[in-house]
Amino acid sequence: MSAVGSLTSLYRTHLAQFPQRSILIENGRALSYSAFEAQVSQTCLWLSRQGVVQGSRVAVWLVNRSEWLVLFFALARLGATLVAVNTKYRSLELQNILGNSQASILVLQLNFRKIDFAQVIEGVDGKQLPCLQKIVMLDVGNDAPAELLGKPVTPFDAISNNNDPTAQHQPNPANDAAHADALAAFFTTSGTTKGPKLVMHTQRTLTEHARDVAHGYGFEQAGNRLLCALPFCGVFGLNSALAAIAAGMPLVLMDFFDAASASALIQAESVTHIFGSDEMLRRIIEHVDQQALTRAERCDIPFPSLRLFGFASFSPRFVELARSLSARGFPLHGLYGSSEVHALFSLQRENLPLEDRAQGGGTPAASPRARVRIRDIDTDALCAPNIPGEIEIFSPTLFKGYFNNAEATASAFTPDGYFKTGDLGYLREDASFVYLSRMGDTMRLGGFLVDPTEIEHALAEQTGIESAQVVGVEINGQLRPVAFATTTPGQPAPDADSVRAQLAQQLAAFKVPVHIWFIDAFPATQSANGLKFQRVKLRDMALARLRGDDRDTRDLG
Structure with missing residues (x-):
């Protein structure tokens, strides 16, 4: 049985050959491979004492920080699964992912400059989470509350402050090999058109992809450094980080x-x-x-x-x-x-x-x-x-x-x-x-399959329009395009008839929106990779305006 597919194998060679090289840089401080491995080993033992075993699911709700990656590799070494929780989630979303994943432990931090984790927690009904057994909390020391969501709270104190940076902690390849095909992570789909689902990846699928990216995109060139500007809770952020680790490219962490x-x-x-x-x-x-x-x-x-x-x-x-x-x-x-x-x-x-x-x-x-x-x-x-x-x-x-x-x-x-x-x-x-x-998002207009972004690009080129989103709705038994737009800051909304006349010179007639509505902002879902506009809500908004029962925005069509 080969350990090549295990997550630890991504950095095993770098650890053995260059233990003092930096695996990551956080707040201006470098963490070496040997120090990182020491933290993973300590966290692995600590998680075992918390009852984590092969097959356990642990939800991690943290911004980008070294502990996120340490927890990920430590859980993998135990054959457990990290449930990646989007830091943008609100109460209902957090409750849903904890319930749907059947996570037994939630790891979180309550205090962060950009996100009020505590306020989100207040809206979660712990009684709806029968599988959740305990909360692990970072950055609290002796001030941790006794309970949260009706579950006992344990401060995260796995990582020793006196790690010997010169020590070399070698993983056990035999143990790693046993878990190479274990589920390593759950990610959520964006949920822009359908409800979110939990996507399952094994250590092997993550590891092989990381190596493919590292080799295929030139990550292995000397002097490379990756800025981790995207959150690890999404594949965009985590896949790029794992590929960099596979290539021996230091990670420069951004918490937010x-x-x-x-x-x-x-x-x-x-x-x-x-x-x-x-x-x-x-x-x-x-x-x-x-x-x-x-x-x-x-x-x-x-x-x-x-x-x-x-x-x-x-x-x-x-x-x-x-x-x-x-x-x-x-x-x-x-x-x-x-x-x-x-x-x-x-x-x-x-x-x-x-x-x-x-x-x-x-x-x-x-x-x-x-x-x-x-x-x-x-x-x-x-x-x-x-x-x-x-x-x-x-x-x-x-x-x-x-x-x-x-x-x-x-x-x-x-x-x-x-x-x-x-x-x-x-x-x-x-x-x-x-x-x-x-x-x-595609629309069948005039007998043709039309990409709405083509119309959106044309709208965004018009004077006074900053951005636009186009959806198809049924009008008089025919699917027709309608548009929502935001105006250029400091400029008045343009006349819709003039905009439509201009578009008629640029696009086929069936692509010209029959209505244009100006709104302050588009409804969007905050995924780990950025904002994604919710076309389902835009369609509902369009139908409401066509019925004449929505007075929040004016119909300029």
Whole structure:
């Protein structure tokens, strides 16, 4: 039995060969491989004393900090599962994931500058969580409450303050091998179109994917450093961190993303790699430009150390953003991923034109073992290159199913083992692919399958419109597009008839929204990777306005 698939194997070689090298940097302080391994070993023993055994499920509700990773590797060594809890969750969401995962322990911190964990806890009904046995609390010392949610509270005191940084703590490969195929983590789907499900990954699927990414995307180059700006509770944040660990690339931790801190860390730590959303990109460059304006200086290339910024687009105008930032030294590459196939599943190649390189999709890190095909949603036939359809993915590192949801698991796969992503895209001639949108967001208009982002991009180009979201609703027995838009700050809302007239010159008639409503903000769900707009709620809002029973916004159509 091989231990290659165990999570500990990701850093075993680095630990043996370079024990004093840094595995991570937190608040300006480096933690060596040997010190990290000591903390994992101590936490493993401590968890055992708390009753954690193989098959236990422990929910971790923490911001990015070294203890998150220490707990993850320690739980893996015991064959236990970490239930990743989004730090953005509110009371009902926290209660649901604790209940659905059947977690026996919740690990949390109550005091944090950006998140009021205590207030969220107050809204959780502990009586609805029969499997939850205890709460483990960080940063409390002797001030921990006796109970929380009706469960006993235990302070987390596993990590000794007097670790010997020169000591070398070797893991036991035999024990690791026994747990390589144990469930290592549960992640939640975003829940933008359907209710959230718990996605199951084993140590092997996480480990093999980390190695694929490390090798396939050049993580192993000397001098690389990753800024962990995305939370570990989501695959986007954790997959990139694990790939960096596999490559021996130090992690620069951010407990919570903000543009000022990210900019400072990139410069201070000579960060080479970042993964995030176009929203993060905008905020970083806005901060840089504001600082330059304050100092009355130019800042053409703000981060010369950067080698790769892999980003996912969750809003219109991402190509325009990529075009403007590429000229300023941002090495931008679109990518693709999900909780089921992992984040960083694919990345656009360096040699593509910028407009193509900024698109979601790319070439899988695990090629040729990972394969992508496109299926026509009407005929069920496989599509030739450049013909859009549903993206289907085969990979040896696919998720193992949805926890306690056999029906959803069965319906997620084709008979020959491909995962049905529910995403719209197309293959290129070179076998790479382009992601267009969620299938649930596409619309059949005028007999054609239409990606709403095409209309959203056109709307966002209009004077006075900052951003837009488009959904399809039935009007007089026909599916028609309607739009919600936000206005450019400091500018009045444009006349909708004028906007529609302009769009009619740019788009086919069936793509022009029949109504445009201006609102202050779009309804969104906060996933671990950023905001994702909730089109189901937008459709409900549109139907309410068409009925004339919603007076919160005005109909400009």
